[in-house]
Amino acid sequence: MSAHELAEPYPHVSTDDDAIDAAQLLAEHKLPALLVVDTDGLPYAIVPGSQLLGQLLPEYALEDPRLAAVLSDEDLDEVPEKIRRLTVAEWLPRRRFRPPTVGPDAGDLQIAALMAGTHSPLVAVVEREGDQVRLAGAVTAARLMQRLIGGS
Known part of the structure; x- marks a missing residue:
């Protein structure tokens, strides 16, 4: 089966969109990753939700997840504020890799x-x-x- 036949519409955001809107899109649609397009509408990044969660946490909690146990509900209230004024491009992890893309004729095993x-x-x-x-x-x-x- 070709990529054209396997492809489905997938919600995406632009690098210029608000990060908070992108986070809400990810959560509301239960997406495994955020698909980000550039200003021309071409794939810019595919970022798994787990990496975006990491962008919301304090550095010390990433270095030692046991330290996250000391975070309180007050800390949780600050999470949306951390990204509220950022664009998607500013929110993405610094180490961004070229997103995997294929043409419409790519086969299922090639995609896998x-x-x-x-x-x-x-x-x-x-x-x-x-x-x-x-x-x-x-x-x-x-x-x-x-x-x-x-x-199917």
């Missing part, structure tokens, strides 16, 4: 290999129309697993 090799829960599918490149959707790990082990 790319997904596994990049540790990404989704792969963006891009299509060319003349000189234009556009985001056609994404293939999620769940959709690909369904295909590979006995689904």
Whole structure:
């Protein structure tokens, strides 16, 4: 099955969008990762939710998760404020990798290999129309697993 057939619409945000809106999108849609596009609408980053959670925590809690036990409800109230005035680009982890992308003709095993090799829960599918490149959707790990082990 081709990437074109496997791709589904996937909610995404732009680098210029508000970080708090991106966090709410991730939570409301129960997304495994945030798909970020640049100002031209092309894939800019795919960031697993776990990495975004790390951006919300104090550094000491990341270095030793046992120290997170000392955080109080008051600390939790400050989390939204930490990103309220940031853009998505400012919120993303500093170490950003090129997002895994494929063309519409990529096969399911090729997508699986790319997904596994990049540790990404989704792969963006891009299509060319003349000189234009556009985001056609994404293939999620769940959709690909369904295909590979006995689904549609």
